Amino acid sequence: RQQSGFTLIELIIVIVILGALAVVALPRFIDLEGEANQAAVEGVAGSLGAGTATNFAAVIAGNTADATQVENCEDAERTLQDEALPDNYSFSNGTQGLGSNNGSTETCTLFGEGDASAEFTGYRATY
Numbered sequence: 142r143q144q145s146g147f148t149l150i151e152l153i154i155v156i157v158i159l160g161a162l163a164v165v166a167l168p169r170f171i172d173l174e175g176e177a178n179q180a181a182v183e184g185v186a187g188s189l190g191a192g193t194a195t196n197f198a199a200v201i202a203g204n205t206a207d208a209t210q211v212e213n214c215e216d217a218e219r220t221l222q223d224e225a226l227p228d229n230y231s232f233s234n235g236t237q238g239l240g241s242n243n244g245s246t247e248t249c250t251l252f253g254e255g256d257a258s259a260e261f262t263g264y265r266a267t268y
Contacts, residue, residue, distance in 0.1 A: 175255055182253030185227065189251065190261035192220025197244055197264040211266045213238050214249035229254050239265035 199208040209219045214232045233250040245265040
């Protein structure tokens, strides 16, 4: 009578191959923290850019009751819903002015956790 199935050697070889694949793939999944930090800071920077643009539009439309004064990169923080950046976030050029006229723009750099950073365009809005 003939038996079929895998031998012990074949099973060990398969386990070794799966182990080697896990060793190669594991570091790729472990480094997701850096990518997550970068994605988070890019999201906040996008919100700051959109917030300053929307705020400027409100000032131009004469809706100053819902607007806020934005004269430098740090002032862009006021356009966020809670008017505050997440913990450990900062601007490299926070007090850099956004030009001298309403609607003037400058590039602001936001730093997050680790070495994550992103740029956004800030719009000056005064009334």
